[in-house]
Amino acid sequence: MPQIELGDIKIEVEQKDIKNIHLSVYPPNGAVRIAAPNRMDLDTIRVFALNKLKWIKKQQAAFEKQARETPREYLTKESHYFLGKRYLLQVIEHPHPPKVLLKHSTIELYVRPNTSEAERAAILEKWYRDELKLLAPKLIAKWEKVIGVQSNEFGIRKMKTKWGTCNIEAKRIWLNLELAKNPLECIEFIVVHELVHLLERSHNAVFVSYMNKFMPKWRFYREELNKLPFSHVDWKY
Numbered sequence: 001m002p003q004i005e006l007g008d009i010k011i012e013v014e015q016k017d018i019k020n021i022h023l024s025v026y027p028p029n030g031a032v033r034i035a036a037p038n039r040m041d042l043d044t045i046r047v048f049a050l051n052k053l054k055w056i057k058k059q060q061a062a063f064e065k066q067a068r069e070t071p072r073e074y075l076t077k078e079s080h081y082f083l084g085k086r087y088l089l090q091v092i093e094h095p096h097p098p099k100v101l102l103k104h105s106t107i108e109l110y111v112r113p114n115t116s117e118a119e120r121a122a123i124l125e126k127w128y129r130d131e132l133k134l135l136a137p138k139l140i141a142k143w144e145k146v147i148g149v150q151s152n153e154f155g156i157r158k159m160k161t162k163w164g165t166c167n168i169e170a171k172r173i174w175l176n177l178e179l180a181k182n183p184l185e186c187i188e189f190i191v192v193h194e195l196v197h198l199l200e201r202s203h204n205a206v207f208v209s210y211m212n213k214f215m216p217k218w219r220f221y222r223e224e225l226n227k228l229p230f231s232h233v234d235w236k237y
Helices: 042-051 053-065 117-147 177-181 184-196 205-214 218-227
Strands: 003-006 009-016 022-026 031-037 079-082 085-093 099-102 106-111 153-157 164-167 172-176
Touching: 003 042, 009 042, 009 053, 022 053, 031 042, 042 053, 079 117, 079 177, 099 117, 106 117, 117 153, 117 172, 117 177, 117 184, 117 205, 164 184, 172 177, 172 184, 177 184, 184 205, 184 218
Parallel strands: 009 031, 085 106, 153 172
Antiparallel strands: 003 009, 022 031, 079 085, 099 106, 164 172
16 A cells, blocks of 8 residues: 655555545554555645645644553452443452353453463454444445435454455445444444445545434444543554
């Protein structure tokens, strides 16, 4: 993928079959990407980026100030989040297969003795995935009716730069596993965002008008997502 360098800022450029140019700055480290039409040459893209340099630096500064989660060790009394609520982890050793139970203020993690930190992390991650798999179909079905579209399937995976994606040709929705830790309204925002892509591929005025119609407070939910602490993971781009 070609790059443009503006001082110490490196911008990845992807040219594809689209009508308009799009600029994005991604958390957590402020990586910059431009999606541009195939017909646009790199010099024109560079001029566009130069004109947006002030905005790029503003977005990067905001990400730099954003809170990061401390490293998780999966120990008793450690804070973990589910659907936007903070819970204290309770690690309980027992001789049976591992399981996770959600209580009023705690997440109980049952593990066999001598279970490693990595194994405890994997058990909890599977629980998050299972919970999101239960929740997502209901939200997708709800918003498909509102928006008037039909997706074929959905999936959950770890994503480093996006909360969700939509394969328009396959009508497949992908959700970031980290969404399980966020408030329900924020998860719904991502579901709506990806389903609207089945009506409009690009983030243009038509796309924004659909978002305004179906979820008038979408900008608020987007800001809420952007305010939340990033997981302690050294994301690479």
